[in-house]
Amino acid sequence: MYKVNYRSKLLEEAVDQIASLPGVGRKSALRHALHLLKEPAANVEKFTSAIMNMRANIRYCPDCNMISDSGLCPVCSDSSRDRSTVCVVESLRDVLSIENTGQYHGLYHVLGGIISPMDGIGPDDLPIGALVERVGKGEIREVILALDTNMEGETTALYIYRQLIPSGVKVSAIARGVAFGDDLEYTDEFTLGKAILNRQLFSI
Amino acid sequence: MYKVNYRSKLLEEAVDQIASLPGVGRKSALRHALHLLKEPAANVEKFTSAIMNMRANIRYCPDCNMISDSGLCPVCSDSSRDRSTVCVVESLRDVLSIENTGQYHGLYHVLGGIISPMDGIGPDDLPIGALVERVGKGEIREVILALDTNMEGETTALYIYRQLIPSGVKVSAIARGVAFGDDLEYTDEFTLGKAILNRQLFSI
Numbered sequence: 001m002y003k004v005n006y007r008s009k010l011l012e013e014a015v016d017q018i019a020s021l022p023g024v025g026r027k028s029a030l031r032h033a034l035h036l037l038k039e040p041a042a043n044v045e046k047f048t049s050a051i052m053n054m055r056a057n058i059r060y061c062p063d064c065n066m067i068s069d070s071g072l073c074p075v076c077s078d079s080s081r082d083r084s085t086v087c088v089v090e091s092l093r094d095v096l097s098i099e100n101t102g103q104y105h106g107l108y109h110v111l112g113g114i115i116s117p118m119d120g121i122g123p124d125d126l127p128i129g130a131l132v133e134r135v136g137k138g139e140i141r142e143v144i145l146a147l148d149t150n151m152e153g154e155t156t157a158l159y160i161y162r163q164l165i166p167s168g169v170k171v172s173a174i175a176r177g178v179a180f181g182d183d184l185e186y187t188d189e190f191t192l193g194k195a196i197l198n199r200q201l202f203s204i
Numbered sequence: 205m206y207k208v209n210y211r212s213k214l215l216e217e218a219v220d221q222i223a224s225l226p227g228v229g230r231k232s233a234l235r236h237a238l239h240l241l242k243e244p245a246a247n248v249e250k251f252t253s254a255i256m257n258m259r260a261n262i263r264y265c266p267d268c269n270m271i272s273d274s275g276l277c278p279v280c281s282d283s284s285r286d287r288s289t290v291c292v293v294e295s296l297r298d299v300l301s302i303e304n305t306g307q308y309h310g311l312y313h314v315l316g317g318i319i320s321p322m323d324g325i326g327p328d329d330l331p332i333g334a335l336v337e338r339v340g341k342g343e344i345r346e347v348i349l350a351l352d353t354n355m356e357g358e359t360t361a362l363y364i365y366r367q368l369i370p371s372g373v374k375v376s377a378i379a380r381g382v383a384f385g386d387d388l389e390y391t392d393e394f395t396l397g398k399a400i401l402n403r404q405l406f407s408i
Contacts, residue, residue, distance in 0.1 A: 008271045014258040017251045021236045032225045034295055036255060037262060037271075038317060044259040047221045048252035051240055054218040055248040058241060067212045067241075091238055113242060 011037075063134070065110045065127045067092055075108055082106045084141040088131065088160060090114050090153075094146060106144075109134065114147065115156040123159050131160065135167045142170040149176065215241075267338070269314045269331045271296055279312055286310040288345040292335065292364060294318050294357075298350060310348075313338065318351065319360040327363055335364065339371045346374040353380060 011033060019029035036044050060066065061073035064086075068074075075081060075095075085106030089095055090113065098104050111126045135143065143164060147153035161171050177195040178187050187195075215237060223233035240248050264270065265277035268290075272278075279285060279299075289310030293299055294317065302308050315330045339347065347368060351357035365375050381399040382391050391399075 008262065008273045010258040010262050010273060011271055013254040017254040020247075020251070022239050023232070023235070028227070030297060030300075031227070033255075033258065034297060035226050036259060039259075041259055043224075044255065047224070048256050050217040050221040051237075051248065052252050054214040054237065055240060055243075055245055058212065058214050067215055069212045069214060093234060093238060096234075 060112075061110075064108045065112060065130065066095060066108060067110075080105075083139055085144065086131075086134070086140050086142070087144040087146050089146050090148065090156075098146065106142075109143075111156070114152045115159060116152045126156075128160055128163055132163050132167065135164060135169050140169060142172060145171065145173045264316075265314075268312045269316060269334065270299060270312060271314075284309075287343055289348065290335075290338070290344050290346070291348040291350050293350050294352065294360075302350065310346075313347075315360070318356045319363060320356045330360075332364055332367055336367050336371065339368060339373050344373060346376060349375065349377045 011030075014033045014036070015026060015029045018024060018032050019026050021029075024032075036047065039047075058067060059069055061068040061076055062071070063076045064073060066073040066075065071077075082105045086109050087098065087104060087106055088109045088111065089098065090111050092110060095108050095110060098108075109127070109131050111128070113121050113126055115121060115123055115126065131143075134140065143160075145157045145160060147157050157173060164171050175198055176191060177198060178184065178191060184192065215234075218237045218240070219230060219233045222228060222236050223230050225233075228236075240251065243251075262271060263273055265272040265280055266275070267280045268277060270277040270279065275281075286309045290313050291302065291308060291310060292313045292315065293302070294315050296314060299312050299314060302312075313331070313335050315332070317325050317330055319325060319327055319330065335347075338344065347364075349361045349364060351361050361377060368375050379402055380395060381402060382388065382395060388396065
């Protein structure tokens with residue numbers, strides 16, 4: 001891509017590592033590396049130790065597996081939440097997005113990943129057994145699957161559904177349909193088909 | 205922004221640090237932090253140590269200040285380059301962009317920053333004295349200023365120009381004009397004005 005090979009192994013290695021972050025290309029990674037080079041050494045030390053410290057010492061909620069430094073997470077410890085509903089999500093980011101809608105008042109179960117044979121992640125790497133155990137305690141009436149609509153998400157949803165069948169708990173999935181602001185003509189046929197099948201009574 | 209305060213100080217600190225990278229918002233920073241959390245500890249160790257290692261051990265070309273692990277950089281040590289022309293740029297990224305055009309065959313002088321009183325960076329923090337010294341050796345006939353067109357870039361260019369006056373070296377600046385693919389009607393008046401003043405004989 002470039003005519004000059006800048007031949008700094010130290011820079012190359014830092015750029016390689018930064019470019020391993022999701023959605024960060026080599027050009028942005030180089031920009032970040034040069035930024036860190038210009039920073040005082042103490043700031044770079046703070047940067048790397050915050051990351052190492054997080055990775056080494058992070059704790060998870062014993063109930064829902066959400067990141068939580070001390071015991072139960074803010075959702076599980078909130079007595080006003082509906083304890084009969086559990087929403088299964090891939091990550092904390094999904095929790096924050098759903099919370100942001102203001103439409104959900106139940107609990108969560110954070111998988112922290114998704115079944116992905118390509119990345120070597122199988123069902124046993126995720127806290128699915130803990131979910132089955134949680135449901136087994138009898139308080140939960142409904143499990144809502146809110147996973148991404150891709151192969152990994154569908155596979156994970158199907159696996160969890162099968163594990164939950166013996167418990168008899170109601171299992172639902174978030175609705176698929178045409179997003180607000182999307183043009184029908186540009187919506188893929190699978191989504192549009194689902195949107196027609198799952199049509200709702202019109203109301204204002 | 206979010207209804208749940210996820211209250212992990214460890215995660216917060218890592219997100220704060222990652223969000224300090226240029227152009228990285230808090231949402232992307234959270235995504236990166238959660239990615240690093242899912243990675244094996246050894247990978248995170250590799251990530252942070254590559255950055256620390258770079259910051260602690262990077263070396264610069266003694267002539268042009270470009271990043272170079274061992275002595276002269278690949279440009280300065282290339283005997284086929286025109287040693288009578290030096291192009292002054294802010295960073296290695298600019299070197300790579302100019303090299304990419306294939307239109308420049310001289311040497312560089314990498315400032316590694318720009319005069320910016322807001323960030324506490326003055327002329328003495330940049331290798332401008334080294335540039336004057338380099339020009340003083342007599343081999344250089346022209347210094348091309350290739351700095352960004354913003355207040356900091358213009359200030360730095362003017363400062364360097366003044367420092368070079370006593371040497372009598374020719375000082376030029378890269379042309380400002382309408383970029384390929386830009387619409388005239390959406391081009392700002394300053395750029396369009398410069399483009400008219402600096403018009404060139406038409407040729408095919």
